[in-house]
Amino acid sequence: ICYKMLKKSDCSCIKRKAVTFVSVSIIALISSMAVGNMFFFLPTHDLRTCAAQFANVTPTALTPSNVTDILNITLLDESKPTICGPQSCHFPQYFTYSMVLSMLACAQFLGTSGFSKLILLLSQSVLYTLLVLLVNPTLFDNADLLNHATFEESVMIPLRLMSPFILMLFVAAVLMQGQQAELTARMDFLWNKQAAEEREEMVKKQAYNRKLIHNILPVDVAKYYLDKKEKNDDDLYCQSCECVAVMFATITNFSEFYMELDANNEGVECLRLLNEIIADFDNIISEPQFYQLEKIKTMGSTYMVSSGLNSATYDKENMSHISALAVFAMRLQDQLKFVNTHSFNNFKFRIGLNCGPVVAGVIGARKPQYDIWGNTVNVASRMDSTGIDDKIQVSEDVYNLLKTKGFDFVPRGFVPVKGKGTMMTYFLEGPRPNEEPTS
C-alpha cells in the first residue's frame, strides 16, 4: 500500500520508522519481562536465615542441604509455599537470559549506528546489574543455595555476580560482531559501488565501440560481426546484390587547390577544407530520406556512395534506391556550390552514376574495409572519370530506370570507355531537390 500510494523515498522512510518502532517495542517488552518480573518476588526472604530462625540456630551453622530439609523445598518445585513466605523463583538466571534476548534484539534489529547501540547495550546491562545487586540480590543467593543443595557442589561464582559478567561478555561479543559486520558492510558497499562504476564504464565503452563499428561498417554487416558466435578473423563476409546504384563524385580541381606552403600550414588548411566538405556530404547522407544510401569510402577528393545493398534498402518494385542516389547526387552539387560561394573557391564537381549487380564484402582482418566490386562499380567509376565538370553523367541503365520517374535527362551521346568500347551516356539535369543546402 505504501509503495502504491507514496513516493519511493517517503515510503522507505516510513518503513524504516516502522521497523524502528517494532524493534523498540520488542526490546522494551523483553526487557520489562526480565526486569519487571524480578519485582514480583519482593520481598524475598533469605532461605538460610529463615531456616536458621526456624531451627533456632545461627545461619552459618546450616549447610544448604540442612536448609532445604528444614524448609522442605526442592529446586524443581517452585510452587510450594515455604514457611518463609509464598512461592519463590528458583531460576533467576532466566531473567538474565531474557535480558540477553532483549539485548540481542537491540543489537540485531535496531537500525541505529554501532556507537549508539553500544551505549544502549551498556546502559541496559548496567541497569540490570544495579537491579540485581541493589533490588533483589537474595533471589540469586537463594538460587545458589538450592543448586548447592541439589547437586552437592559448591558454587564457585555467585549468580548475582555471574549475571552481570554474562551481560558484559555478551556486550563485548556484540561489539566485536558489530564491528565485523560494519566492516563487511562497508567493504560490500565499496565493492558494489566499484562494480556499478565498472559496469557503467563497460556499457559506455560498449556503446562507443558499437558506434565506432557502425561508422566503419554498414549496420547489417556490423550486426553480422557483433552477433557472430565464433570470432574467426579469417572469415570472409560477402554478399551478392542484384541491382544497386553506384556513385563516384570527384572534386576535379582539388589537386590544384592543394598546396604545401608555410601560409597554409604545409597544406593542412587545404585538407581541413576538404574534411569540412566531406563532413557536409556525410551529414546529407545521414538525412532520413537517404536511408537507402551507404557511403563506401573517400579516395582523395572522390566520394563513393552506393544504394540498395541490403534487403532493407533495396526496392525491387520501384527502384526508389536508384532515385534516392540521383537526388543525392544533385544535393551534393548544390552543397559544393554553397561551399564555393562561402569559401570564395571555384571547386569543380564531376559525378558518375551506374547501376547493376555487385558483390559487397569486408576485406581484411585488421582495419577491415567494406567495399563493393564488379563491372557495375568499374562502369560507375568510368562515368565519373569520363564525365564533364559540374555534370552528373549516368549510364544507359540508370537512364532507362529513371526516365519515367520524373527526372530530366539530356543525352550526351557515345563516349569511349576503356575496356568497354563506346557507351551511350546521359546527363542528369534535374529536377533539383527543394532543400536548402546545409551550412
Ligand SMILES: Nc1ncnc2c1ncn2[C@@H]1O[C@H](COP(=O)(O)OP(=O)(O)OP(=O)(O)O)[C@@H](O)[C@H]1O
Ligand atoms: N571498389 C572500388 N573502389 C574504387 N574504385 C574502384 C572500385 N572498383 C573499381 N574501381 C575503379 O574503377 C575503374 C575501372 O576499373 P577497371 O577494372 O574497369 O579498369 P582498370 O584497368 O583496372 O582501371 P584503370 O585503367 O583506371 O587502372 C578503375 O579506375 C578502378 O580504380
